[in-house]
Amino acid sequence: MADIIQLLPDHVANQIAAGEVVQRPASVVKELLENAIDAKAETIKLLVKDAGKTLVQVIDDGVGMSVTDARLSFERHATSKIRSAEDLFQLNTKGFRGEALASIAAIAHVELKTKQAQEEVGTAITIEGSEIVNQDVVVTPTGTSIAVKHLFFNIPARRNFLKSNTVETRHIIDEFQRVALAHPSISFVMYHNGSEVFNLPQSNxxxxxxxxxxxxxxxxxxxxxxxxxxxxxxxxxxxxxxxxxxxxxxxxxxxxxxxxxxxxxxxxxxxxxxxxxxxxxxxxxxxxxxxxxxxxxxxxxxxxxxxxxxxxxxxxxxxxxxxxxxxxFNIAPVLDFDRDANLDTPYDYSNKSASTPTIEVDRTFNPFDTEPRVEPSRTTSSSSSSPSSFSGRKPASTSSWESLYVGMESKGTKSQNDFSEIQFESVESTASLFDDSQISSKQSSYQLQNKYVLSAIKSGMLVVDQNRAHQRILYEDFLRYITGKDTVSQQLLFPLQIQLSKQEHDIVLSLKSDLEYAGFVFQNFENQMVEIIGLPINVPESEVSIILEQLISDVEHEVPDANFSAADLLAKSLSKSLAIKSGQSLTQTEQDHLVNSLFACKDPNVSPKNKPTFITMTVDELDKKFM
Structure with a gap:
């Protein structure tokens, strides 16, 4: 039998390794930034076009590479970080396996320019699909510049798995932030499609x-x-x-x-x-x-x-x-048995001296005296039998207890023992399980566990998920407002200001027109501050920051491919934030309105996330449960 095991060619092995190392353009960004950090760079620039599908370029001012190192850097498992297997457990650098550049070069067009400080000229290498196309001497600044173009040009199946530009850009920004946060002593700059996204100077x-x-x-x-x-x-x-x-x-x-x-x-x-x-x-x-x-x-x-x-x-x-x-830092409550907050001296009294209190005693007071006693006057002569006049608090009145009930007699001629008009407090009664008289004949729906709405239909019973059903209702309403551009806004008495980060501000700015069609009215969009002066009718002011936070999260992590419009995403996000939550009690009118509004929708069967909004149980199915 002929031998069937054979060694893979280098370019095939490189492409297999690329499947592990390079999952998307963000993976290339991560590897190139880490190489620049290992090169002891003080300033690193990242240039991205079309979410990294067209270009990912990293420029640093590090130590650079010699001609031989530049050529060897694209070989498999070529690295300057380790010499033996024991070095794997004493790593203080980033890239150490040596497969990053080789894997990237196998699935993209790579242009490398590098020069060391002591050299007058540098080296330029061009590689396409693991094959070195050109190597020249070039004039270039000290450091290294690596440009990765046309990612996955020779593997179209892998390219088809890439998401929309919005999603891929979000992943690139995530990787950039992770590297930049880990090294605050290095200056980082990022450009996307020619516009500056981040400019991070050296700092703490x-x-x-x-x-x-x-x-x-x-x-x-x-x-x-x-x-x-x-x-x-x-x-x-x-x-x-x-x-x-x-x-x-x-x-x-x-x-x-x-x-x-x-x-x-x-x-x-x-x-x-x-x-x-x-x-x-x-x-x-x-x-x-x-x-x-x-x-x-x-x-x-x-x-x-x-x-x-x-x-x-x-x-x-x-x-x-x-x-x-x-x-x-007094963020969480702390038990401290050695300190009483009531003993703290207020700031206003910290420099004041304490005054000595005066004590006055009524020496004529007799606790066994039942007769009413006349309070000695302040103007009593000195010949009074009291050693000293009492100027303190007036003692409580010793009037008879019957005076407490003066005026309590009922008007008219009725006797005090006439209880004919006494009314007792009503006690809430719990209906018996089989007491049909307690069930209103007008009640058409019931709420179960503050989560489901049950309604009787001809064939049996309808069970509606109140959260998903309300999401479907709001989704179609918002979609109609946004696409029809005929929504009504409620003006705020005072503008609402929300501070956002750079990327969050850019996301909201990109959705500004759709948000305005949904009913939001913006006054200012400067300095990462969003100022809102108008809201959709059914959006409470207290929920605005939560809605924007949810919307930004949806755009960053849950946005589908580009064939879905921003209006659809916005309608889904708003409906999810504003829908009735599970656990919320509904009145009879609200339950009926929810069911009726659901079946007035174009597609009442599923929520915006394609989850079922209701189920039906026929009488036959219920009968089978009792067999």
């Missing part, structure tokens, strides 16, 4: 967070610092009142490398237990420093997951540190 960690997420973030941060033999923690957590429904602002960095860890995330959640509402998530930006020998960062191709030697200890230290910081 707090300033870097504020520069990325907006100036309002500064007042939300609570510092966390803990130094132990096992773990060193530094960074910030968000105040409980600023917890969000999305998980956008949650960052763990282990030795300046962004990681994802559900286990450590649970430690933060446990520290905030009882301080935030259910369904919301606290923000955190935490740097963890551990011994490199106690972690393994080679268990995942993207190196975003890390295996720890002793996770339980890290969990306990992290949870205790966060709780300590929340208590230290």
């Amino acid at each position: 960690y707090r300033q870097r967070i504020v520069n990325i997420f907006g100036t309002k973030t500064n007042e939300k941060l609570v510092p966390v610092n803990e130094d132990t033999d096992v773990l060193k923690i530094s960074g910030f957590v968000g105040k409980p009142e600023y917890a969000k429904k999305s998980r956008g602002e949650q960052f763990f960095f282990v030795n300046n490398r962004f990681i994802k860890s559900a286990y450590l995330n649970h430690a933060i959640t446990a520290a905030f237990d009882g301080l935030i509402k259910d369904g919301t998530h606290a923000s955190y930006f935490l740097n963890l420093e551990v011994n490199p020998q106690t972690i393994d960062i080679n268990i995942h191709p993207t190196k975003t997951e890390i295996k720890f030697d002793d996770e339980h200890t890290l969990y306990a230290i992290l949870r205790a540190s966060v709780k300590h910081s929340l208590g230290q």
Whole structure:
């Protein structure tokens, strides 16, 4: 039998490796930024076109590469970070496997320009699909510039799996923020389609967070610092009142490398237990420093997951540190048995001297005296039998107790014992399970567990999910307003100002026209501030920030492909935010109106998320339950 096992060609092996390393344009951004950081760059520029599908270019002012290094950098498993297998457990750098550039070059057109400081000229290399097309000497600044063009040009099936430009841009911004947060001492600049998205100067960690997420973030941060033999923690957590429904602002960095860890995330959640509402998530930006020998960062191709030697200890230290910081800065309630707040001296009295109180005693007071006593006057002569006149509080009246009931006699000639008109308080009666007289004949629907609305139909019973049904009703209403452009707004007495981060501001700005058709009226859109002076009729003012937060989250993470319009997304997001929630009690009129409005919709069967809004149970199906 002929041999059937054979070695794969290098270009095929590179494409297989690219499937692990390069999942989307954001993966290229991550690898190139980390290489620039390892090159000791102080300024890094990222240029992106068409969400990275056309161009991803990273320019740095690092140490650069020699001619030989530039050529070797595109070979498989060529790296300057490790020399032996033991070095994998003592890593302090980013890229160490040596497959990133080789994998990228296998599925894209790559142009490299690099020069070292001591050299007069640099090297330019052009690669297309793992094949070196050109290598020349070129005049270029010190550092390295790598341009990745036409990603997945030779694998059209992989290119078809890419999402819309909005989604891919969101992933690129996420990767950029993670790298920029981990290295505040490096200046980062990002451009997308020629416009500047971020310009982050060298700063400290707090300033870097504020520069990325907006100036309002500064007042939300609570510092966390803990130094132990096992773990060193530094960074910030968000105040409980600023917890969000999305998980956008949650960052763990282990030795300046962004990681994802559900286990450590649970430690933060446990520290905030009882301080935030259910369904919301606290923000955190935490740097963890551990011994490199106690972690393994080679268990995942993207190196975003890390295996720890002793996770339980890290969990306990992290949870205790966060709780300590929340208590230290009076964010969480603290039990202190050594201090009484009632004894604190007010600021107005801090410099005043205490006055000595005067005590006056009525020496004529006799607790056994039943006769009414005359209060001695202030003008009594000195010959009075009392040693001293009493000028204190007037004693209570010793009138007879019958005076309390003067005027209580009933008017007219009725006797006090006439109870003919006495009315007793009504006691709420609970109807018997089989008492049909308690059931109103006019009631056409019933609410079950404040979640479902039950209604009788000819064939049996209708069960409506009140939340999904209301979402469908609102969705079609908003879609009709936005597309018809005939909505009515309610004007606010005072403008409503909402501070957003840079990317959140850009998202809302891109949806401005659709939001205006839905009923929002904007007055100002400058300096990452949104000023609203008008709202749709059925949108309460207190819900505006929640609605915008939900809308931004939907655009960032849940937006479908480009064949869906922004109006459709906006209608879905608004209906989800404003719909009746499960657990809300409805009156009989509201139940009937909900059912009638649902079946007046064009498509009452499903919610905007294509989930069923109601089910029916026929009499035959109910009969079978009792067989």
